[in-house]
Amino acid sequence: MSDRYASFAHTGPGRALVKRLGLPDPPRLRRDRPGDPLIHGPVRLDAAPGGRLREPLAKLLTTAGVELSADTDAAADVEGATGVEGAAGVEGADHGAATAARPVLHGALLYDATGITDSTGLRALFDFFHPLARALHPSGRVIVFGSPPESCTNPREATAQRALEGLTRSIGKEFGRGTTAQLVYVAPGAERAVESTLRFLLSGRSAYVSGQVVRITPADVPEVDWARPLAGRIALVTGAARGIGAKVAEVLAADGAQVVALDVPAAGDALAEVANGVGGTAVQLDLTAPDAPVRLAEHLADRHGRVDVVVHNAGITRDKTLGRMKPDWWDQVLDVNLSSQERINEVLLDRGLIPHGGRLIAVSSIAGIAGNRGQTNYATSKAGVIGLVHSMAPLLAERGITVNAVAPGFIETRLTARIPLMFREAGRRLNSLAQGGLPVDVAQTIAWFASPGSAGITGNVVRVCGQSVLGA
Amino acid sequence: MSDRYASFAHTGPGRALVKRLGLPDPPRLRRDRPGDPLIHGPVRLDAAPGGRLREPLAKLLTTAGVELSADTDAAADVEGATGVEGAAGVEGADHGAATAARPVLHGALLYDATGITDSTGLRALFDFFHPLARALHPSGRVIVFGSPPESCTNPREATAQRALEGLTRSIGKEFGRGTTAQLVYVAPGAERAVESTLRFLLSGRSAYVSGQVVRITPADVPEVDWARPLAGRIALVTGAARGIGAKVAEVLAADGAQVVALDVPAAGDALAEVANGVGGTAVQLDLTAPDAPVRLAEHLADRHGRVDVVVHNAGITRDKTLGRMKPDWWDQVLDVNLSSQERINEVLLDRGLIPHGGRLIAVSSIAGIAGNRGQTNYATSKAGVIGLVHSMAPLLAERGITVNAVAPGFIETRLTARIPLMFREAGRRLNSLAQGGLPVDVAQTIAWFASPGSAGITGNVVRVCGQSVLGA
Numbered sequence: 035m036s037d038r039y040a041s042f043a044h045t046g047p048g049r050a051l052v053k054r055l056g057l058p059d060p061p062r063l064r065r066d067r068p069g070d071p072l073i074h075g076p077v078r079l080d081a082a083p084g085g086r087l088r089e090p091l092a093k094l095l096t097t098a099g100v101e102l103s104a105d106t107d108a109a110a111d112v113e114g115a116t117g118v119e120g121a122a123g124v125e126g127a128d129h130g131a132a133t134a135a136r137p138v139l140h141g142a143l144l145y146d147a148t149g150i151t152d153s154t155g156l157r158a159l160f161d162f163f164h165p166l167a168r169a170l171h172p173s174g175r176v177i178v179f180g181s182p183p184e185s186c187t188n189p190r191e192a193t194a195q196r197a198l199e200g201l202t203r204s205i206g207k208e209f210g211r212g213t214t215a216q217l218v219y220v221a222p223g224a225e226r227a228v229e230s231t232l233r234f235l236l237s238g239r240s241a242y243v244s245g246q247v248v249r250i251t252p253a254d255v256p257e258v259d260w261a262r263p264l265a266g267r268i269a270l271v272t273g274a275a276r277g278i279g280a281k282v283a284e285v286l287a288a289d290g291a292q293v294v295a296l297d298v299p300a301a302g303d304a305l306a307e308v309a310n311g312v313g314g315t316a317v318q319l320d321l322t323a324p325d326a327p328v329r330l331a332e333h334l335a336d337r338h339g340r341v342d343v344v345v346h347n348a349g350i351t352r353d354k355t356l357g358r359m360k361p362d363w364w365d366q367v368l369d370v371n372l373s374s375q376e377r378i379n380e381v382l383l384d385r386g387l388i389p390h391g392g393r394l395i396a397v398s399s400i401a402g403i404a405g406n407r408g409q410t411n412y413a414t415s416k417a418g419v420i421g422l423v424h425s426m427a428p429l430l431a432e433r434g435i436t437v438n439a440v441a442p443g444f445i446e447t448r449l450t451a452r453i454p455l456m457f458r459e460a461g462r463r464l465n466s467l468a469q470g471g472l473p474v475d476v477a478q479t480i481a482w483f484a485s486p487g488s489a490g491i492t493g494n495v496v497r498v499c500g501q502s503v504l505g506a
Numbered sequence: 507m508s509d510r511y512a513s514f515a516h517t518g519p520g521r522a523l524v525k526r527l528g529l530p531d532p533p534r535l536r537r538d539r540p541g542d543p544l545i546h547g548p549v550r551l552d553a554a555p556g557g558r559l560r561e562p563l564a565k566l567l568t569t570a571g572v573e574l575s576a577d578t579d580a581a582a583d584v585e586g587a588t589g590v591e592g593a594a595g596v597e598g599a600d601h602g603a604a605t606a607a608r609p610v611l612h613g614a615l616l617y618d619a620t621g622i623t624d625s626t627g628l629r630a631l632f633d634f635f636h637p638l639a640r641a642l643h644p645s646g647r648v649i650v651f652g653s654p655p656e657s658c659t660n661p662r663e664a665t666a667q668r669a670l671e672g673l674t675r676s677i678g679k680e681f682g683r684g685t686t687a688q689l690v691y692v693a694p695g696a697e698r699a700v701e702s703t704l705r706f707l708l709s710g711r712s713a714y715v716s717g718q719v720v721r722i723t724p725a726d727v728p729e730v731d732w733a734r735p736l737a738g739r740i741a742l743v744t745g746a747a748r749g750i751g752a753k754v755a756e757v758l759a760a761d762g763a764q765v766v767a768l769d770v771p772a773a774g775d776a777l778a779e780v781a782n783g784v785g786g787t788a789v790q791l792d793l794t795a796p797d798a799p800v801r802l803a804e805h806l807a808d809r810h811g812r813v814d815v816v817v818h819n820a821g822i823t824r825d826k827t828l829g830r831m832k833p834d835w836w837d838q839v840l841d842v843n844l845s846s847q848e849r850i851n852e853v854l855l856d857r858g859l860i861p862h863g864g865r866l867i868a869v870s871s872i873a874g875i876a877g878n879r880g881q882t883n884y885a886t887s888k889a890g891v892i893g894l895v896h897s898m899a900p901l902l903a904e905r906g907i908t909v910n911a912v913a914p915g916f917i918e919t920r921l922t923a924r925i926p927l928m929f930r931e932a933g934r935r936l937n938s939l940a941q942g943g944l945p946v947d948v949a950q951t952i953a954w955f956a957s958p959g960s961a962g963i964t965g966n967v968v969r970v971c972g973q974s975v976l977g978a
Contacts, residue, residue, distance in 0.1 A: 160836040167829030189897035196893025200885035203877025357639030364632040373625045405675025413672035421668025425661035505977015
């Protein structure tokens with residue numbers, strides 16, 4: 035569960051050795067601690083002419099107490115430069131005067147690209163990012179906002195908006211030092227639904243999320259208490275006895291939810307500990323039992339009358355190449371990871387236990403996106419989870435319920451600690467952040483989906499993978 | 507341009523060393539040679555109950571002269587086993603009697619999964635592939651046929667159909683020995699539009715295409731002469747003087763097309779050689795010149811009256827991190843790779859030069875999907891190409907024109923030969939086939955899109971990358 039290489043690389047002698055040998059240099063990621071501001075340092079916000087998000091974003095940032103950097107020419111930024119280690123000078127032929135001086139370091143660079151209507155307009159992105167490419171604090175944030183290409187009536191506009199993804203993914207690979215880069219597509223009319231995403235992506239809660247594309251659709255977003263967004267909500271977490279599930283229970287409880295922690299009877303002790311630790315209740319249940327959906331529904335109906343947030347985290351692996359796999363291993367993995375989830379959703383929805391404002395959140399996997407050797411069963415189940423999210427989203431939208439998935443990459447858990455060293459190191463380092471993620475990174479991403487503020491987010495699959503190179 | 511490691515690994519001593527050290531063992535891929543059958547060895551075809559593709563597929567295979575293996579119990583297959591090196595026994599608890607004997611080796615395993623209507627039905631895939639997992643010839647083919655999830659009215663069915671992708675991608679990573687694995691989604695009503703895709707994926711023309719998802723929509727497919735599918739067609743190829751473009755010209759000409767080879771005036775000699783070599787004509791033109799679209803349109807109108815196939819292959823790289831990139835390098839790459847393509851399409855379409863049955867084919871890149879360090883400009887342009895394909899497809903469908911893109915991974919060319927050794931080796935080996943592709947692999951994929959038989963394929967982006975691990 036510990037990344038000894040990273041621990042060593044963060045020591046004095048370790049750092050020297052890493053530098054001399056040109057080894058991967060995993061940065062220390064900024065993670066959220068209670069009382070932290072959303073982000074350190076000023077945030078630079080600019081927009082292509084005609085952008086519809088600059089004003090709403092500026093307002094949201096100001097309300098959230100974020101310091102906006104003056105949107106002046108970058109050369110002016112050298113005034114008041116800080117001396118943070120590793121910061122390089124502002125570059126670029128047009129800013130020769132600034133090259134020697136140190137620029138203001140920013141916490142985040144935000145760009146509203148919704149005004150770009152064809153590919154020649156993409157130059158505006160270069161003009162914004164080029165002089166600021168090295169003017170970010172460690173664990174800085176890059177967020178580009180665009181219009182969903184599928185919402186653009188003109189193909190030229192759709193093309194330019196789709197092109198943004200090539201930029202943000204490249205920036206995620208290029209900027210380094212813990213910087214993350216995302217593309218947020220905001221549908222016309224969804225301007226007011228952006229806040230939960232803006233806060234999540236700026237904060238240390240998205241430390242291990244990078245290179246992602248998020249889509250926000252118009253929705254009625256209620257008033258949100260950002261300190262305790264889930265106050266008064268009932269949240270069911272399956273597979274909650276340990277690992278990622280236990281952390282999800284903890285994070286949702288910290289956000290104010292009343293947690294119903296569920297796991298198999300065999301994990302009863304660990305489960306009780308988790309439930310007690312978060313002031314929630316424990317349910318021992320084998321989800322694959324034929325009567326499990328009904329028993330669960332009855333439990334929730336009796337105790338709480340509803341369930342606002344359902345986190346389908348329970349999952350198993352039974353790895354073997356297809357030719358050597360036992361039929362049982364196929365069946366078990368498919369049933370726990372996918373079919374039981376479908377059965378439970380059906381019963382909970384049929385009985386009206388998930389109210390308007392409800393949240394279904396599933397756990398997929400990078401293996402479900404890219405496939406994996408020795409995991410035909412697991413990858414099939416996790417690809418199915420993506421299908422579930424995509425196919426249920428439009429149906430549930432009518433009932434005011436969202437459905438989304440996280441797809442974890444290499445997360446440091448008891449399970450990944452058992453992977454042989456060479457594979458473990460490959461999984462850990464082959465991503466833009468050169469390290470594995472922590473269970474809390476997955477849990478915080480789930481908490482973002484769960485928030486009442488995320489009413490406009492549905493049908494999304496977001497990877498928590500440090501922008502792993504592994505992909506489709 | 508040569509993969510010396512693979513050449514060495516294919517020698518006697520090389521093979522021994524590779525084995526002893528556990529080094530990557532790039533298989534020799536089966537590539538198409540004139541007169542080759544579509545595939546060597548019998549093809550096994552089976553279907554989940556209720557599948558709508560088994561009958562049409564069986565008919566297409568028989569017409570194409572492919573030997574169908576009897577769809578009997580796998581244990582019966584041990585009769586007539588061949589002695590091909592490396593073939594392992596049929597496995598599985600239910601087939602104990604067969605374990606010691608060698609099974610019939612198949613050229614391809616085809617499964618019609620359209621009958622699967624919920625995730626519990628996915629077990630049929632295990633039952634089919636498990637006993638046959640090692641019963642494939644080298645460079646064998648796995649193709650799973652499904653229904654596009656977006657066409658399924660029931661979310662359970664959509665989920666199961668989406669799950670197929672996890673299976674095929676895992677098989678592509680697992681089976682080895684040059685096997686490729688694909689998922690082909692055939693929309694209801696598109697059963698008759700499958701043939702060009704079936705032929706392409708079975709043949710050696712798809713040697714370096716693996717882990718892909720192809721979507722086929724209903725379309726009127728004309729009679730096709732599979733020996734010369736492009737006979738009588740006018741095909742424009744940009745960037746045709748060398749590399750991938752020159753090979754595209756060659757392959758389209760071999761398929762019967764009359765080729766118009768285009769490149770910049772500076773590449774005039776090489777271009778003339780290509781054009782003469784394929785019995786086509788050469789056009790020297792700088793595509794970024796303001797009058798280029800009109801001049802090109804006039805040339806095509808005067809000489810041919812139309813253009814049936816447009817291959818936008820011209821592309822450049824100007825690599826530099828964003829902070830160090832000159833503005834010109836951004837502009838040049840975006841203009842050559844994306845904006846000029848849009849301008850040309852617009853003029854050709856406005857003037858009605860692309861007739862019903864026309865084909866627009868663009869070249870994207872893995873960098874356009876995953877982003878790349880030092881290629882913000884290139885990745886942005888190539889992501890834009892994907893946007894172009896997606897946004898133009900529905901508009902052009904009304905005119906009977908398709909638009910698709912190939913996204914090459916590591917292809918052995920003059921350009922990739924210049925990449926420093928370590929990066930080159932990583933690019934070459936980090937894919938399921940453990941080697942780089944050849945220009946002909948990209949060209950054959952383009953030829954598949956270009957075929958009159960591919961009327962049902964539009965809005966597709968297909969990677970030619972050997973199932974590179976690099977992804978989104």
